[in-house]
Amino acid sequence: MRCSIIIFVLFAITFGRSLSQHCDVDESQHECGGYxxxxxxxxxxxxxxxxxxxxxxxxxxxADTASKILLIDEKLKTLGRQTAIQEELLNSKIQKLEQQLASVQETISKLKHKVFEPFQKIGSKYYYIEHENKKTWHGALKKCLEMGAQLASLQNENEMKELRSRLKPHQKYWIDLNDLDKEGEFISATTGVKGTFFHWYKGEPNNLANSEHCVDLTFEYAMSDRSCDLTHCYICELSFVD
Ligand SMILES: [Ca+2]
Structure with a gap:
Protein backbone atom coordinates (compact mmCIF):
# COMPACT_ATOMS: atom_id res chain seq x y z
CA MET A 1 0.00 0.00 0.00
CA ARG A 2 2.74 2.44 0.95
CA CYS A 3 4.62 1.61 -2.21
CA SER A 4 1.56 2.42 -4.33
CA ILE A 5 1.17 5.74 -2.60
CA ILE A 6 4.80 6.68 -3.12
CA ILE A 7 4.57 5.83 -6.82
CA PHE A 8 1.41 7.86 -7.07
CA VAL A 9 3.05 10.85 -5.34
CA LEU A 10 6.07 10.66 -7.67
CA PHE A 11 3.69 10.52 -10.62
CA ALA A 12 1.84 13.58 -9.32
CA ILE A 13 5.07 15.55 -8.84
CA THR A 14 6.30 14.57 -12.31
CA PHE A 15 2.93 15.51 -13.74
CA GLY A 16 3.08 18.84 -11.93
CA ARG A 17 6.58 19.61 -13.18
CA SER A 18 5.52 18.69 -16.71
CA LEU A 19 2.69 21.16 -16.50
CA SER A 20 5.07 23.79 -15.12
CA GLN A 21 7.53 23.26 -17.99
CA HIS A 22 4.68 23.45 -20.51
CA CYS A 23 3.57 26.77 -19.03
CA ASP A 24 7.00 28.36 -19.53
CA VAL A 25 6.49 28.41 -23.30
CA ASP A 26 3.36 30.50 -23.65
CA GLU A 27 2.59 32.12 -20.27
CA SER A 28 4.25 34.27 -17.59
CA GLN A 29 5.66 32.67 -14.45
CA HIS A 30 2.94 34.18 -12.27
CA GLU A 31 0.09 33.08 -14.48
CA CYS A 32 1.60 29.66 -14.95
CA GLY A 33 1.98 29.09 -11.16
CA GLY A 34 -1.74 29.78 -10.58
CA TYR A 35 -2.77 27.59 -13.47
CA ALA A 63 -5.50 -3.95 17.06
CA ASP A 64 -7.76 -6.03 14.79
CA THR A 65 -5.09 -8.67 14.33
CA ALA A 66 -4.34 -8.85 18.05
CA SER A 67 -8.05 -9.09 18.74
CA LYS A 68 -8.40 -11.95 16.24
CA ILE A 69 -5.41 -13.74 17.73
CA LEU A 70 -6.89 -13.42 21.21
CA LEU A 71 -10.21 -14.74 19.93
CA ILE A 72 -8.54 -17.71 18.24
CA ASP A 73 -6.52 -18.33 21.37
CA GLU A 74 -9.67 -18.38 23.49
CA LYS A 75 -11.35 -20.76 21.05
CA LEU A 76 -8.35 -23.06 21.17
CA LYS A 77 -8.36 -23.04 24.96
CA THR A 78 -12.08 -23.82 24.99
CA LEU A 79 -11.55 -26.59 22.44
CA GLY A 80 -8.68 -27.96 24.55
CA ARG A 81 -10.85 -28.02 27.67
CA GLN A 82 -13.68 -29.73 25.77
CA THR A 83 -11.25 -32.31 24.38
CA ALA A 84 -9.85 -32.99 27.85
CA ILE A 85 -13.37 -33.47 29.25
CA GLN A 86 -14.31 -35.82 26.40
CA GLU A 87 -11.09 -37.78 26.88
CA GLU A 88 -11.79 -38.10 30.58
CA LEU A 89 -15.34 -39.31 29.89
CA LEU A 90 -14.04 -41.78 27.30
CA ASN A 91 -11.42 -43.15 29.71
CA SER A 92 -14.08 -43.49 32.37
CA LYS A 93 -16.32 -45.44 29.97
CA ILE A 94 -13.44 -47.67 28.90
CA GLN A 95 -12.61 -48.36 32.54
CA LYS A 96 -16.24 -49.29 33.26
CA LEU A 97 -16.36 -51.56 30.20
CA GLU A 98 -13.13 -53.27 31.29
CA GLN A 99 -14.60 -53.85 34.74
CA GLN A 100 -17.79 -55.25 33.20
CA LEU A 101 -15.75 -57.50 30.90
CA ALA A 102 -13.70 -58.80 33.84
CA SER A 103 -16.91 -59.46 35.75
CA VAL A 104 -18.42 -61.34 32.78
CA GLN A 105 -15.24 -63.40 32.36
CA GLU A 106 -15.28 -64.26 36.06
CA THR A 107 -18.94 -65.31 35.81
CA ILE A 108 -18.20 -67.47 32.75
CA SER A 109 -15.29 -69.06 34.58
CA LYS A 110 -17.51 -69.84 37.58
CA LEU A 111 -20.22 -71.25 35.31
CA LYS A 112 -17.66 -73.42 33.55
CA HIS A 113 -16.47 -74.79 36.85
CA LYS A 114 -20.08 -75.38 37.85
CA VAL A 115 -20.96 -77.06 34.57
CA PHE A 116 -17.92 -79.32 34.62
CA GLU A 117 -18.13 -80.37 38.26
CA PRO A 118 -16.86 -82.69 39.63
CA PHE A 119 -14.11 -82.08 37.07
CA GLN A 120 -11.62 -79.42 38.01
CA LYS A 121 -9.37 -77.37 35.81
CA ILE A 122 -5.71 -78.24 36.21
CA GLY A 123 -3.49 -76.43 33.76
CA SER A 124 -5.41 -76.29 30.49
CA LYS A 125 -7.57 -79.41 31.02
CA TYR A 126 -10.43 -80.58 33.20
CA TYR A 127 -9.71 -83.65 35.31
CA TYR A 128 -11.58 -85.77 37.78
CA ILE A 129 -9.25 -87.46 40.27
CA GLU A 130 -10.70 -90.37 42.17
CA HIS A 131 -8.69 -90.73 45.35
CA GLU A 132 -10.81 -93.25 47.28
CA ASN A 133 -12.91 -95.62 45.16
CA LYS A 134 -10.26 -97.86 43.66
CA LYS A 135 -10.87 -99.77 40.45
CA THR A 136 -9.07 -102.12 38.09
CA TRP A 137 -7.76 -100.41 34.96
CA HIS A 138 -10.82 -101.54 32.96
CA GLY A 139 -13.12 -100.58 35.84
CA ALA A 140 -11.54 -97.12 35.91
CA LEU A 141 -11.94 -96.76 32.16
CA LYS A 142 -15.61 -97.69 32.46
CA LYS A 143 -16.16 -95.14 35.23
CA CYS A 144 -14.57 -92.36 33.16
CA LEU A 145 -16.73 -93.26 30.15
CA GLU A 146 -19.84 -93.19 32.33
CA MET A 147 -18.90 -89.64 33.32
CA GLY A 148 -18.60 -88.64 29.65
CA ALA A 149 -14.83 -88.59 29.93
CA GLN A 150 -11.73 -90.71 29.22
CA LEU A 151 -8.78 -91.87 31.24
CA ALA A 152 -6.28 -89.05 31.53
CA SER A 153 -4.01 -88.75 28.50
CA LEU A 154 -0.88 -86.78 29.29
CA GLN A 155 0.68 -84.97 26.35
CA ASN A 156 3.72 -83.28 27.83
CA GLU A 157 5.94 -82.78 30.86
CA ASN A 158 4.06 -79.71 31.99
CA GLU A 159 0.71 -81.51 32.08
CA MET A 160 2.29 -84.32 34.05
CA LYS A 161 3.86 -81.97 36.63
CA GLU A 162 0.59 -80.12 37.15
CA LEU A 163 -1.35 -83.34 37.59
CA ARG A 164 1.18 -85.07 39.84
CA SER A 165 1.12 -82.11 42.22
CA ARG A 166 -2.58 -82.93 42.90
CA LEU A 167 -2.03 -86.62 43.65
CA LYS A 168 -1.84 -88.10 47.13
CA PRO A 169 1.47 -89.63 48.17
CA HIS A 170 1.69 -93.43 48.22
CA GLN A 171 -1.29 -93.79 45.92
CA LYS A 172 -1.33 -95.10 42.36
CA TYR A 173 -3.61 -93.64 39.68
CA TRP A 174 -4.55 -95.30 36.41
CA ILE A 175 -4.08 -93.32 33.20
CA ASP A 176 -4.89 -94.20 29.57
CA LEU A 177 -1.73 -95.98 28.41
CA ASN A 178 -1.61 -99.77 27.94
CA ASP A 179 0.15 -102.41 25.82
CA LEU A 180 -2.62 -105.00 25.98
CA ASP A 181 -2.54 -105.60 22.20
CA LYS A 182 1.22 -105.77 21.69
CA GLU A 183 3.88 -105.99 24.35
CA GLY A 184 5.95 -102.85 24.60
CA GLU A 185 3.74 -100.81 22.26
CA PHE A 186 1.84 -98.50 24.52
CA ILE A 187 -1.43 -97.24 23.08
CA SER A 188 -3.63 -94.49 24.50
CA ALA A 189 -7.14 -95.76 25.25
CA THR A 190 -8.24 -92.14 24.92
CA THR A 191 -6.76 -91.29 21.53
CA GLY A 192 -6.64 -94.83 20.11
CA VAL A 193 -3.10 -94.32 18.83
CA LYS A 194 0.42 -94.79 20.16
CA GLY A 195 1.24 -92.66 23.14
CA THR A 196 3.46 -89.68 22.40
CA PHE A 197 4.53 -88.69 25.89
CA PHE A 198 6.16 -90.99 28.47
CA HIS A 199 7.90 -90.29 31.74
CA TRP A 200 8.82 -93.70 33.10
CA TYR A 201 10.16 -94.31 36.57
CA LYS A 202 13.64 -95.85 36.49
CA GLY A 203 13.53 -99.50 35.39
CA GLU A 204 10.01 -99.11 33.98
CA PRO A 205 8.27 -100.41 31.99
CA ASN A 206 9.49 -103.85 33.00
CA ASN A 207 6.40 -106.02 32.40
CA LEU A 208 7.02 -107.81 35.69
CA ALA A 209 5.98 -111.46 35.59
CA ASN A 210 4.90 -110.80 32.02
CA SER A 211 1.65 -109.44 33.42
CA GLU A 212 1.99 -105.65 33.46
CA HIS A 213 0.13 -104.04 30.57
CA CYS A 214 -1.52 -100.99 32.07
CA VAL A 215 0.10 -97.73 33.16
CA ASP A 216 -0.32 -95.78 36.33
CA LEU A 217 0.98 -92.48 37.62
CA THR A 218 2.15 -91.73 41.12
CA PHE A 219 3.19 -88.66 43.04
CA GLU A 220 6.60 -90.18 43.73
CA TYR A 221 7.51 -92.33 40.76
CA ALA A 222 5.85 -90.97 37.60
CA MET A 223 4.80 -93.75 35.17
CA SER A 224 5.02 -97.52 35.68
CA ASP A 225 3.45 -100.50 33.97
CA ARG A 226 1.42 -102.71 36.31
CA SER A 227 -1.09 -105.52 36.22
CA CYS A 228 -4.38 -104.20 34.86
CA ASP A 229 -6.24 -106.24 37.47
CA LEU A 230 -4.83 -104.33 40.41
CA THR A 231 -7.17 -101.83 41.94
CA HIS A 232 -5.89 -98.25 41.96
CA CYS A 233 -7.22 -94.77 42.11
CA TYR A 234 -7.72 -93.22 38.68
CA ILE A 235 -7.82 -89.95 36.74
CA CYS A 236 -10.49 -89.05 34.18
CA GLU A 237 -10.12 -86.25 31.66
CA LEU A 238 -12.62 -84.18 29.71
CA SER A 239 -10.73 -84.06 26.46
CA PHE A 240 -13.27 -81.99 24.49
CA VAL A 241 -12.77 -78.74 26.42
CA ASP A 242 -9.75 -76.53 26.50
CA1 LIG B 1 6.34 -102.46 36.00
Whole structure:
Protein backbone atom coordinates (compact mmCIF):
# COMPACT_ATOMS: atom_id res chain seq x y z
CA MET A 1 0.00 0.00 0.00
CA ARG A 2 2.74 2.44 0.95
CA CYS A 3 4.62 1.61 -2.21
CA SER A 4 1.56 2.42 -4.33
CA ILE A 5 1.17 5.74 -2.60
CA ILE A 6 4.80 6.68 -3.12
CA ILE A 7 4.57 5.83 -6.82
CA PHE A 8 1.41 7.86 -7.07
CA VAL A 9 3.05 10.85 -5.34
CA LEU A 10 6.07 10.66 -7.67
CA PHE A 11 3.69 10.52 -10.62
CA ALA A 12 1.84 13.58 -9.32
CA ILE A 13 5.07 15.55 -8.84
CA THR A 14 6.30 14.57 -12.31
CA PHE A 15 2.93 15.51 -13.74
CA GLY A 16 3.08 18.84 -11.93
CA ARG A 17 6.58 19.61 -13.18
CA SER A 18 5.52 18.69 -16.71
CA LEU A 19 2.69 21.16 -16.50
CA SER A 20 5.07 23.79 -15.12
CA GLN A 21 7.53 23.26 -17.99
CA HIS A 22 4.68 23.45 -20.51
CA CYS A 23 3.57 26.77 -19.03
CA ASP A 24 7.00 28.36 -19.53
CA VAL A 25 6.49 28.41 -23.30
CA ASP A 26 3.36 30.50 -23.65
CA GLU A 27 2.59 32.12 -20.27
CA SER A 28 4.25 34.27 -17.59
CA GLN A 29 5.66 32.67 -14.45
CA HIS A 30 2.94 34.18 -12.27
CA GLU A 31 0.09 33.08 -14.48
CA CYS A 32 1.60 29.66 -14.95
CA GLY A 33 1.98 29.09 -11.16
CA GLY A 34 -1.74 29.78 -10.58
CA TYR A 35 -2.77 27.59 -13.47
CA UNK A 36 -0.53 24.70 -12.40
CA UNK A 37 -1.62 24.88 -8.78
CA UNK A 38 -5.24 24.79 -9.90
CA UNK A 39 -4.56 21.72 -12.03
CA UNK A 40 -2.59 19.79 -9.34
CA UNK A 41 -4.70 20.81 -6.30
CA UNK A 42 -7.42 18.09 -6.71
CA UNK A 43 -4.72 15.48 -7.01
CA UNK A 44 -2.94 16.74 -3.85
CA UNK A 45 -6.21 16.83 -1.93
CA UNK A 46 -7.03 13.29 -3.02
CA UNK A 47 -3.54 12.23 -1.97
CA UNK A 48 -4.12 13.75 1.46
CA UNK A 49 -7.39 11.78 1.79
CA UNK A 50 -5.65 8.60 0.75
CA UNK A 51 -2.86 9.23 3.23
CA UNK A 52 -5.37 9.62 6.09
CA UNK A 53 -7.11 6.43 5.05
CA UNK A 54 -3.81 4.56 5.05
CA UNK A 55 -2.93 5.92 8.49
CA UNK A 56 -6.34 4.95 9.82
CA UNK A 57 -6.01 1.48 8.32
CA UNK A 58 -2.53 0.99 9.74
CA UNK A 59 -3.64 2.26 13.14
CA UNK A 60 -6.53 -0.20 13.26
CA UNK A 61 -4.78 -3.17 11.70
CA UNK A 62 -2.60 -4.29 14.68
CA ALA A 63 -5.50 -3.95 17.06
CA ASP A 64 -7.76 -6.03 14.79
CA THR A 65 -5.09 -8.67 14.33
CA ALA A 66 -4.34 -8.85 18.05
CA SER A 67 -8.05 -9.09 18.74
CA LYS A 68 -8.40 -11.95 16.24
CA ILE A 69 -5.41 -13.74 17.73
CA LEU A 70 -6.89 -13.42 21.21
CA LEU A 71 -10.21 -14.74 19.93
CA ILE A 72 -8.54 -17.71 18.24
CA ASP A 73 -6.52 -18.33 21.37
CA GLU A 74 -9.67 -18.38 23.49
CA LYS A 75 -11.35 -20.76 21.05
CA LEU A 76 -8.35 -23.06 21.17
CA LYS A 77 -8.36 -23.04 24.96
CA THR A 78 -12.08 -23.82 24.99
CA LEU A 79 -11.55 -26.59 22.44
CA GLY A 80 -8.68 -27.96 24.55
CA ARG A 81 -10.85 -28.02 27.67
CA GLN A 82 -13.68 -29.73 25.77
CA THR A 83 -11.25 -32.31 24.38
CA ALA A 84 -9.85 -32.99 27.85
CA ILE A 85 -13.37 -33.47 29.25
CA GLN A 86 -14.31 -35.82 26.40
CA GLU A 87 -11.09 -37.78 26.88
CA GLU A 88 -11.79 -38.10 30.58
CA LEU A 89 -15.34 -39.31 29.89
CA LEU A 90 -14.04 -41.78 27.30
CA ASN A 91 -11.42 -43.15 29.71
CA SER A 92 -14.08 -43.49 32.37
CA LYS A 93 -16.32 -45.44 29.97
CA ILE A 94 -13.44 -47.67 28.90
CA GLN A 95 -12.61 -48.36 32.54
CA LYS A 96 -16.24 -49.29 33.26
CA LEU A 97 -16.36 -51.56 30.20
CA GLU A 98 -13.13 -53.27 31.29
CA GLN A 99 -14.60 -53.85 34.74
CA GLN A 100 -17.79 -55.25 33.20
CA LEU A 101 -15.75 -57.50 30.90
CA ALA A 102 -13.70 -58.80 33.84
CA SER A 103 -16.91 -59.46 35.75
CA VAL A 104 -18.42 -61.34 32.78
CA GLN A 105 -15.24 -63.40 32.36
CA GLU A 106 -15.28 -64.26 36.06
CA THR A 107 -18.94 -65.31 35.81
CA ILE A 108 -18.20 -67.47 32.75
CA SER A 109 -15.29 -69.06 34.58
CA LYS A 110 -17.51 -69.84 37.58
CA LEU A 111 -20.22 -71.25 35.31
CA LYS A 112 -17.66 -73.42 33.55
CA HIS A 113 -16.47 -74.79 36.85
CA LYS A 114 -20.08 -75.38 37.85
CA VAL A 115 -20.96 -77.06 34.57
CA PHE A 116 -17.92 -79.32 34.62
CA GLU A 117 -18.13 -80.37 38.26
CA PRO A 118 -16.86 -82.69 39.63
CA PHE A 119 -14.11 -82.08 37.07
CA GLN A 120 -11.62 -79.42 38.01
CA LYS A 121 -9.37 -77.37 35.81
CA ILE A 122 -5.71 -78.24 36.21
CA GLY A 123 -3.49 -76.43 33.76
CA SER A 124 -5.41 -76.29 30.49
CA LYS A 125 -7.57 -79.41 31.02
CA TYR A 126 -10.43 -80.58 33.20
CA TYR A 127 -9.71 -83.65 35.31
CA TYR A 128 -11.58 -85.77 37.78
CA ILE A 129 -9.25 -87.46 40.27
CA GLU A 130 -10.70 -90.37 42.17
CA HIS A 131 -8.69 -90.73 45.35
CA GLU A 132 -10.81 -93.25 47.28
CA ASN A 133 -12.91 -95.62 45.16
CA LYS A 134 -10.26 -97.86 43.66
CA LYS A 135 -10.87 -99.77 40.45
CA THR A 136 -9.07 -102.12 38.09
CA TRP A 137 -7.76 -100.41 34.96
CA HIS A 138 -10.82 -101.54 32.96
CA GLY A 139 -13.12 -100.58 35.84
CA ALA A 140 -11.54 -97.12 35.91
CA LEU A 141 -11.94 -96.76 32.16
CA LYS A 142 -15.61 -97.69 32.46
CA LYS A 143 -16.16 -95.14 35.23
CA CYS A 144 -14.57 -92.36 33.16
CA LEU A 145 -16.73 -93.26 30.15
CA GLU A 146 -19.84 -93.19 32.33
CA MET A 147 -18.90 -89.64 33.32
CA GLY A 148 -18.60 -88.64 29.65
CA ALA A 149 -14.83 -88.59 29.93
CA GLN A 150 -11.73 -90.71 29.22
CA LEU A 151 -8.78 -91.87 31.24
CA ALA A 152 -6.28 -89.05 31.53
CA SER A 153 -4.01 -88.75 28.50
CA LEU A 154 -0.88 -86.78 29.29
CA GLN A 155 0.68 -84.97 26.35
CA ASN A 156 3.72 -83.28 27.83
CA GLU A 157 5.94 -82.78 30.86
CA ASN A 158 4.06 -79.71 31.99
CA GLU A 159 0.71 -81.51 32.08
CA MET A 160 2.29 -84.32 34.05
CA LYS A 161 3.86 -81.97 36.63
CA GLU A 162 0.59 -80.12 37.15
CA LEU A 163 -1.35 -83.34 37.59
CA ARG A 164 1.18 -85.07 39.84
CA SER A 165 1.12 -82.11 42.22
CA ARG A 166 -2.58 -82.93 42.90
CA LEU A 167 -2.03 -86.62 43.65
CA LYS A 168 -1.84 -88.10 47.13
CA PRO A 169 1.47 -89.63 48.17
CA HIS A 170 1.69 -93.43 48.22
CA GLN A 171 -1.29 -93.79 45.92
CA LYS A 172 -1.33 -95.10 42.36
CA TYR A 173 -3.61 -93.64 39.68
CA TRP A 174 -4.55 -95.30 36.41
CA ILE A 175 -4.08 -93.32 33.20
CA ASP A 176 -4.89 -94.20 29.57
CA LEU A 177 -1.73 -95.98 28.41
CA ASN A 178 -1.61 -99.77 27.94
CA ASP A 179 0.15 -102.41 25.82
CA LEU A 180 -2.62 -105.00 25.98
CA ASP A 181 -2.54 -105.60 22.20
CA LYS A 182 1.22 -105.77 21.69
CA GLU A 183 3.88 -105.99 24.35
CA GLY A 184 5.95 -102.85 24.60
CA GLU A 185 3.74 -100.81 22.26
CA PHE A 186 1.84 -98.50 24.52
CA ILE A 187 -1.43 -97.24 23.08
CA SER A 188 -3.63 -94.49 24.50
CA ALA A 189 -7.14 -95.76 25.25
CA THR A 190 -8.24 -92.14 24.92
CA THR A 191 -6.76 -91.29 21.53
CA GLY A 192 -6.64 -94.83 20.11
CA VAL A 193 -3.10 -94.32 18.83
CA LYS A 194 0.42 -94.79 20.16
CA GLY A 195 1.24 -92.66 23.14
CA THR A 196 3.46 -89.68 22.40
CA PHE A 197 4.53 -88.69 25.89
CA PHE A 198 6.16 -90.99 28.47
CA HIS A 199 7.90 -90.29 31.74
CA TRP A 200 8.82 -93.70 33.10
CA TYR A 201 10.16 -94.31 36.57
CA LYS A 202 13.64 -95.85 36.49
CA GLY A 203 13.53 -99.50 35.39
CA GLU A 204 10.01 -99.11 33.98
CA PRO A 205 8.27 -100.41 31.99
CA ASN A 206 9.49 -103.85 33.00
CA ASN A 207 6.40 -106.02 32.40
CA LEU A 208 7.02 -107.81 35.69
CA ALA A 209 5.98 -111.46 35.59
CA ASN A 210 4.90 -110.80 32.02
CA SER A 211 1.65 -109.44 33.42
CA GLU A 212 1.99 -105.65 33.46
CA HIS A 213 0.13 -104.04 30.57
CA CYS A 214 -1.52 -100.99 32.07
CA VAL A 215 0.10 -97.73 33.16
CA ASP A 216 -0.32 -95.78 36.33
CA LEU A 217 0.98 -92.48 37.62
CA THR A 218 2.15 -91.73 41.12
CA PHE A 219 3.19 -88.66 43.04
CA GLU A 220 6.60 -90.18 43.73
CA TYR A 221 7.51 -92.33 40.76
CA ALA A 222 5.85 -90.97 37.60
CA MET A 223 4.80 -93.75 35.17
CA SER A 224 5.02 -97.52 35.68
CA ASP A 225 3.45 -100.50 33.97
CA ARG A 226 1.42 -102.71 36.31
CA SER A 227 -1.09 -105.52 36.22
CA CYS A 228 -4.38 -104.20 34.86
CA ASP A 229 -6.24 -106.24 37.47
CA LEU A 230 -4.83 -104.33 40.41
CA THR A 231 -7.17 -101.83 41.94
CA HIS A 232 -5.89 -98.25 41.96
CA CYS A 233 -7.22 -94.77 42.11
CA TYR A 234 -7.72 -93.22 38.68
CA ILE A 235 -7.82 -89.95 36.74
CA CYS A 236 -10.49 -89.05 34.18
CA GLU A 237 -10.12 -86.25 31.66
CA LEU A 238 -12.62 -84.18 29.71
CA SER A 239 -10.73 -84.06 26.46
CA PHE A 240 -13.27 -81.99 24.49
CA VAL A 241 -12.77 -78.74 26.42
CA ASP A 242 -9.75 -76.53 26.50
CA1 LIG B 1 6.34 -102.46 36.00
Missing amino acids: CYGAVKPVLEYLAILHKRVEAYEANQP
